[in-house]
Amino acid sequence: xxxxxxxxxxxxxxxxxxxxxxxxxxxxxxxxxxxxxxxxxxxxxxxxxxxxxxxxxxxxxxxxxxxxxxxxxxxxxxxxxxxxxxxxxxxxxx
Amino acid sequence: xxxxxxxxxxxxxxxxxxxxxxxxxxxxxxxxxxxxxxxxxxxxxxxxxxxxxxxxxxxxxxxxxxxxxxxxxxxxxxxxxxxxxxxxxxxxxxxxxxxxxxxxxxxxxxxxxxxxxxxxxxxxxxxxxxxxxxxxxxxxxxxxxxxxxxxxxxxxxxxxxxxxxxxxxxxxxxxxxxxxxxxxxxxxxxxxxxxxxxxxxxxxxxxxxxxxxxxxxxxxxxxxxxxxxxxxxxxxxxxxxxxxxxxxxxxxxxxxxxxxxxxxxxxxxxxxxxxxxxxxxxxxxxxxxxxxxxxxxxxxxxxxxxxxxxxxxxxxxxxxxxxxxxxxxxxxxxxxxxxxxxxxxxxxxxxxxxxxxxxxxxxxxxxxxxxxxxxxxxxxxxxxxxxxxxxxxxxxxxxxxxxxxxxxxxxxxxxxxxxxxxxxxxxxxxxxxxxxxxxxxxxxxxxxxxxxxxxxxxxxxxxxxxxxxxxxxxxxxxxxxxxxxxxxxxxxxxxxxxxxxxxxxxxxxxxxxxxxxxxxxxxxxxxxxxxxxxxxxxxxxxxxxxxxxx
Numbered sequence: 001x002x003x004x005x006x007x008x009x010x011x012x013x014x015x016x017x018x019x020x021x022x023x024x025x026x027x028x029x030x031x032x033x034x035x036x037x038x039x040x041x042x043x044x045x046x047x048x049x050x051x052x053x054x055x056x057x058x059x060x061x062x063x064x065x066x067x068x069x070x071x072x073x074x075x076x077x078x079x080x081x082x083x084x085x086x087x088x089x090x091x092x093x094x
Numbered sequence: 095x096x097x098x099x100x101x102x103x104x105x106x107x108x109x110x111x112x113x114x115x116x117x118x119x120x121x122x123x124x125x126x127x128x129x130x131x132x133x134x135x136x137x138x139x140x141x142x143x144x145x146x147x148x149x150x151x152x153x154x155x156x157x158x159x160x161x162x163x164x165x166x167x168x169x170x171x172x173x174x175x176x177x178x179x180x181x182x183x184x185x186x187x188x189x190x191x192x193x194x195x196x197x198x199x200x201x202x203x204x205x206x207x208x209x210x211x212x213x214x215x216x217x218x219x220x221x222x223x224x225x226x227x228x229x230x231x232x233x234x235x236x237x238x239x240x241x242x243x244x245x246x247x248x249x250x251x252x253x254x255x256x257x258x259x260x261x262x263x264x265x266x267x268x269x270x271x272x273x274x275x276x277x278x279x280x281x282x283x284x285x286x287x288x289x290x291x292x293x294x295x296x297x298x299x300x301x302x303x304x305x306x307x308x309x310x311x312x313x314x315x316x317x318x319x320x321x322x323x324x325x326x327x328x329x330x331x332x333x334x335x336x337x338x339x340x341x342x343x344x345x346x347x348x349x350x351x352x353x354x355x356x357x358x359x360x361x362x363x364x365x366x367x368x369x370x371x372x373x374x375x376x377x378x379x380x381x382x383x384x385x386x387x388x389x390x391x392x393x394x395x396x397x398x399x400x401x402x403x404x405x406x407x408x409x410x411x412x413x414x415x416x417x418x419x420x421x422x423x424x425x426x427x428x429x430x431x432x433x434x435x436x437x438x439x440x441x442x443x444x445x446x447x448x449x450x451x452x453x454x455x456x457x458x459x460x461x462x463x464x465x466x467x468x469x470x471x472x473x474x475x476x477x478x479x480x481x482x483x484x485x486x487x488x489x490x491x492x493x494x495x496x497x498x499x500x501x502x503x504x505x506x507x508x509x510x511x512x513x514x515x516x517x518x519x520x521x522x523x524x525x526x527x528x529x530x531x532x533x534x535x536x537x538x539x540x541x542x543x544x545x546x547x548x549x550x551x552x553x554x555x556x557x558x559x560x561x562x563x564x565x566x567x568x569x570x571x572x573x574x575x576x577x578x579x580x581x582x583x584x585x586x587x588x589x590x591x592x593x594x595x596x597x598x599x600x601x602x603x604x605x606x607x608x609x610x611x612x613x614x615x616x617x618x619x620x621x622x623x624x625x626x627x628x629x630x631x632x633x634x635x636x637x638x639x640x641x642x643x644x
Binding site: 007009010011012013014050051052053056057074075076079080083084085086 | 120121122123127141142143144145146189190191192193441512513514521523524527571573
């Protein structure tokens with residue numbers, strides 16, 4: 001399973017493509033893409049958002065389902081999603 | 095410290111206005127990200143894992159209380175209430191909004207600060223000894239020369255499109271507290287037999303994926319020729335530095351590939367051609383600049399403080415803090431105080447807005463309003479009356495800033511790592527915290543020990559020159575940590591040796607403890623430092639302890 005992620009242009013925050021074609025900071029509100037061709041099409045939507053000055057540098061991220069729902073498979077993307085590790089919760093949040 | 099004149103104010107304000115326009119054009123789409131990226135980098139703006147990051151210049155690590163309060167204000171107003179002091183004596187804020195950055199830069203300009211050239215392929219912040227001006231062992235305060243270099247390098251029309259970043263450091267003592275041998279240009283202020291001031295010049299030092307100790311390119315460059323010589327080095331680099339591979343674009347690679355003799359010949363030829371031109375400094379100019387850095391008027395005091403002595407008898411923790419974190423000043427009765435930003439359990443180099451404000455208040459009340467940032471990510475009050483040490487200490491205790499660990503095992507240099515940095519392969523902060531917690535109870539027994547942690551091969555944590563260096567790598571999606579031993583950034587410069595295979599995140603703390611235990615078992619006396627013992631013993635006993643094989 002994949003999602004599309006990027007950084008929001010105005011503030012650099014990590015965002016995910018949602019089901020309405022917008023961008024959300026909440027991973028669990030992202031649009032989940034269960035095939036490569038669907039992900040590629042969604043990435044094209046991301047490029048369009050770049051041209052509308054909404055986001056910067058969209059790309060796909062693999063997510064896996066665990067006990068607490070879907071989460072990025074890689075540590076880097078988990079840090080992007082949930083914030084720096086080992087710091088206070090109010091800092092870690094987006 | 096240096097005071098802006100009308101030209102400087104206009105210069106920085108113009109830069110803010112220019113960048114504001116660039117940001118507006120980026121937000122409106124008139125500039126693409128590819129067009130904007132080099133412009134924002136030259137203004138210290140990165141796009142990192144979580145958000146933009148703004149790197150604010152603290153020229154040669156010197157700032158006043160008003161400037162520190164402004165940094166606190168920016169951290170509180172535009173960020174998450176804290177900032178990170180770096181190994182280049184700058185401050186990083188990790189969550190500014192791009193749209194807010196022009197306003198932040200405008201507020202910085204009001205207190206004579208900026209973020210110019212803290213990133214990009216240009217000459218970066220010139221760094222120096224955090225005790226400059228206060229140290230008894232210095233030839234002279236190196237900061238006037240650092241300021242001269244800063245003015246020369248800011249928006250230098252030839253050097254705004256270098257093959258890669260360029261870092262200059264300057265020290266003025268036999269004890270190199272600025273790691274000058276690991277910079278693109280390292281300058282050591284010295285005197286010749288006639289007592290004239292000049293510089294020993296090292297070129298081509300650096301860390302990163304191919305660490306090198308700098309080559310001593312010149313034994314003595316007279317102080318009036320400082321800029322001409324630096325310009326000659328930069329011109330040769332700009333002409334011949336590689337632009338085909340960003341990992342081989344630093345001057346250290348040029349020195350290595352072209353050879354010392356070839357580069358020296360070219361630099362000397364260029365220097366000869368330009369040394370008597372517009373870049374020639376005069377004694378008057380140097381003296382004028384030096385006036386900005388004159389010591390404050392420090393009332394005469396007895397060398398020994400009865401107030402301090404009584405406080406030490408009454409409070410052993412204070413006594414320990416003085417012994418570890420307080421350094422004698424060249425003016426009797428005064429001292430330089432290192433405020434550790436390495437509390438056990440904390441993030442190395444981080445300070446909250448409240449802590450910044452407290453340090454500013456202490457500087458105003460007890461430190462002639464002056465602070466420094468060391469490349470080891472601590473804050474220094476350079477000029478404190480010894481009579482005031484207990485008052486300063488008590489205030490620091492309330493803010494969690496009184497950790498007595500300067501130069502000890504928990505005084506680690508730690509890069510932001512994968513928790514913050516888009517370049518990183520592994521986290522450095524949790525590893526450092528864990529190691530600090532493990533070693534803190536014994537660090538007095540261990541003695542001087544420099545542990546340095548980098549989250550990737552770019553080595554922003556200076557792991558190559560750690561007595562114990564730790565490099566985070568990604569091994570098939572898992573964090574692993576390589577250990578190097580025996581590095582030193584000082585005059586006895588050495589690059590640490592890799593001891594063997596890496597360790598997992600779960601194993602690395604134990605591995606570091608094993609190294610420390612091996613040292614403690616094998617040291618000749620309690621006074622033999624880790625580095626001295628390693629150099630005497632070699633890697634064999636440490637490899638044996640870690641891996642069971644010599």
